[in-house]
Amino acid sequence: MNTVRIGIIGTGGVAMSRHIKELLQCENAKIAALCDIDPAALSRAAEKAGVPAEKCYSDYRDLIADPEVDAIEICTPNYLHAEMAIAALRAGKPINLEKPVAMNRAQADTIVAAEQDSSAFGMTCFTYRFMPAVRYAKHLVDSGLIGDIVGLNVAYLKNSGFWEERRLEWRFIKKYAASGVVGDLGVHLIDLAQLLAGNITELCSTKATVVKERKRLDSEELAPVETDDSCSFLAHFACGADGAFHITRCAIGHKNTIRYDVYGTKGSISFDLNDPKILTVCHGEGDPKNYVSVTENVPQEFYLLQEQAFVNAVLGKRDPLFPTLADGAQGQRVVDALLASADERRWVDII
Ligand SMILES: NC(=O)c1ccc[n+]([C@@H]2O[C@H](COP(=O)([O-])OP(=O)(O)OC[C@H]3O[C@@H](n4cnc5c(N)ncnc54)[C@H](O)[C@@H]3O)[C@@H](O)[C@H]2O)c1
Missing domain, CATH: 3.40.50.720 (NAD(P)-binding Rossmann-like Domain)
Structure with a gap:
């Protein structure tokens, strides 16, 4: 073919x-x-x-x-x-x-x-695996540049929950969507975090529905929103790192901010997918208080379209960061744990 x-x-x-x-x-x-x-x-x-x-x-x-x-x-x-x-x-x-x-x-x-x-x-x-900054960050982490990962600070911030024209589409109804930002946006963050730092082993979350009613698609009648539009959680990773995550559609001032700070024993990496072509690295020699942060353009070799990756895989050329269905199922495990943790107000193990 x-x-x-x-x-x-x-x-x-x-x-x-x-x-x-x-x-x-x-x-x-x-x-x-x-x-x-x-x-x-x-x-x-x-x-x-x-x-x-x-x-x-x-x-x-x-x-x-x-x-x-x-x-x-x-x-x-x-x-x-x-x-x-x-x-x-x-x-x-x-x-x-x-x-x-x-x-x-x-x-x-x-x-x-x-x-x-x-x-x-x-x-x-997992679209964000194909952002140049993410691919470069994975390369730098794997090369040992920032040492062992000890912490992640991650935010996915949008203002779309407050858009006036937004009606009660399928995303806001449990039987069609299962969850709100947790499955919609959170699963991307979880996948990237696990790509960089390995699997999450336990977490504790809280979630909320900020906008509680929306107009139906076919009338002016207001009906309840059934899914979450904001979620925060703490996570422990198998590697010993911990992470703090905030995911919301109710952050005025943010169209689509996806911010990652990854801290290691020898340095740190930060990127914001508002501009996926750049990445900031902090590392150096000697005492870390003297390290400086440098913002770099992502080299061309870290560019690959998501759709090209699929086509290549069908033709037998699989990208090293190819997101498998098993990766999707692993993300789903964490999504389920986030929902259970928030509903039951407790830490949940991912097994
Ligand atoms: N990877 C990403 O970054 C990303 C971004 C947005 C959405 N998504 C995901 O993509 C999926 C779709 O989201 P969307 O925003 O495009 O939704 P959408 O509502 O805009 O589009 C869904 C389409 O599916 C059609 N559809 C519904 N039932 C169907 C059926 N039985 N047979 C054929 N078509 C049917 C609808 O008519 C609609 O045109 C969701 O799972 C969402 O989570 C992923």
Whole structure:
């Protein structure tokens, strides 16, 4: 196979802003088919991706069965991920599955089991693994530049919870989303933290729903928001480090701030994904009180599009930081623990 023919299920926000946009820039890839139950979303995507009407489906099973589709991207709301992922894997087609991979840990494990029974494989869309600053940070940590990691301070801050036009979309309803910022934004932070420092072993969290009511999608009636829009937690890592995390959609002044400070025994690394092309490093010789922080441009070798990584994997060239479905399931374990910890007001072990 020289060109991977890709079918995308769910052609809403993330499909348009990331998957289709990047696939159009990828080598060895063609968007061959699309599926959505919303005809308007489908036709917008078809126009952008240049997909003919006969390859636009309203039933995802038809897209999976299309012999001219080699690999599948799943960009639907969370409650549909497991069913669609398992169907594609059973058909022997590789998948690129949006995060959170499932509604809970048990469901995530069924996806991983389906992958083990399949000739195909899956990738989890841990998008931030493909930010240049993250890839460079991982390289620097692995090179030993900052020594052993002893602490992380992490924040994901958005103002989108307060946007006036934001209605009661699926993200705010438990049976469709399972959780709010915890699964939506938190799972990215958790994945990056575990990528850099290894697995989290225990945590203690608190969460809140700041905006408690929103207008329904189809009327002016207000209805309750069922999912969280803010979460803070402390975590211990197997390596002995600890971390403090704050994730919120209710931080006015922040459009999409993702800030990481990683502290080691010999130095530290900081990045803010508002500008993923730079990274600040502090290290030196002798007494650390004399070290200076230097901001560097990330070298070109640390640039890779998420979608190119998926296409490359289908062609047998897997990136070293490739996020597997098992990584997605590990993230889900931590998400479940965060929810349990906040609900039960106690430290929870990740097992
Ligand atoms: N990796 C990232 O950074 C990132 C960013 C945003 C969203 N996401 C994830 O992507 C997924 C989708 O989020 P979104 O913001 O694009 O949501 P969205 O609501 O904008 O889009 C979802 C699309 O799926 C369609 N859909 C619903 N049911 C369907 C079905 N049965 N068959 C086919 N299509 C169906 C909807 O009509 C809609 O067009 C979520 O899991 C979300 O967590 C990931």
